[in-house]
Amino acid sequence: MDKLEKKLLSQVAKASSDFRMLEPGDRVMVAVSGGKDSHAMLYLLRELQKKAPFPFSLFALNVDQGHPGFPSDLLPAFFEREGYEYVIVKEDTYSVVTEKIPEGKTFCSLCSRLRRGILYTQAQKLGATKIALGHHRDDVIETLMLNLLYAGQLKAMPARLRSDDGRNVVIRPLVYATEAELTELAAVKGFPIIPCDLCGSQDNLKRKQVKNLLTTLNADNPTVRANVFAALGNIRPSHLYDLDLRRVMGVDEALEEPQTGGVANNVVPLTALRR
Numbered sequence: 001m002d003k004l005e006k007k008l009l010s011q012v013a014k015a016s017s018d019f020r021m022l023e024p025g026d027r028v029m030v031a032v033s034g035g036k037d038s039h040a041m042l043y044l045l046r047e048l049q050k051k052a053p054f055p056f057s058l059f060a061l062n063v064d065q066g067h068p069g070f071p072s073d074l075l076p077a078f079f080e081r082e083g084y085e086y087v088i089v090k091e092d093t094y095s096v097v098t099e100k101i102p103e104g105k106t107f108c109s110l111c112s113r114l115r116r117g118i119l120y121t122q123a124q125k126l127g128a129t130k131i132a133l134g135h136h137r138d139d140v141i142e143t144l145m146l147n148l149l150y151a152g153q154l155k156a157m158p159a160r161l162r163s164d165d166g167r168n169v170v171i172r173p174l175v176y177a178t179e180a181e182l183t184e185l186a187a188v189k190g191f192p193i194i195p196c197d198l199c200g201s202q203d204n205l206k207r208k209q210v211k212n213l214l215t216t217l218n219a220d221n222p223t224v225r226a227n228v229f230a231a232l233g234n235i236r237p238s239h240l241y242d243l244d245l246r247r248v249m250g251v252d253e254a255l256e257e258p259q260t261g262g263v264a265n266n267v268v269p270l271t272a273l274r275r
Contacts, residue, residue: 016048030132
């Protein structure tokens, strides 16, 4: 356990250093849903706080969204027992989601957007400088694949992101940690886990399909997930088709060979040719 915990703390520290997640004087709002990942994040951030070379504070925030069967007393009791500063916010987004989403469709997208809005509002109200979310490396990989397959985008979850309105900074301290490592930590520490399917099983989620695909591929080649994640930090702009990116990186200018006689200045783009 000591080895696993040290590894996870090292991963969180490296992620923070690589992407300027934790900075002196930060007040970090740790979004705790009650799942294994957010529990592990809260625990690891407090352990890192003890060792950090600069001061920062943190507090847990849970949003009770009115899901049927949500054990509203579980997390407050845990936070108090463990000595965490915490805030519980009650917002019935469940009724909104079930009213807006047709039967048979998945709730997760709207539910997460509503929760994110609540987090942003509370961060401003409570003076948080950062909002910490518990997404891990496998979440990043699955998001990349989802965007690639279903949205036509090369985009994953950013490690650090300023919100569109400019008011909040979101960080993901667990981006270097795997789901398996966090599952093991949660089991050993005995965190009180609240399942994420209180609103009902959503078997038709595309994320589940992508997870199953990656699991199958990884069973044949155990480096598949690691390779997909490594690709996010191993970009070759000259081999991609984003014209804005190529322009910013000067890709096509660098590929041009020196011309004589002013030929290069007289090149006519094909889009200008007559039919």
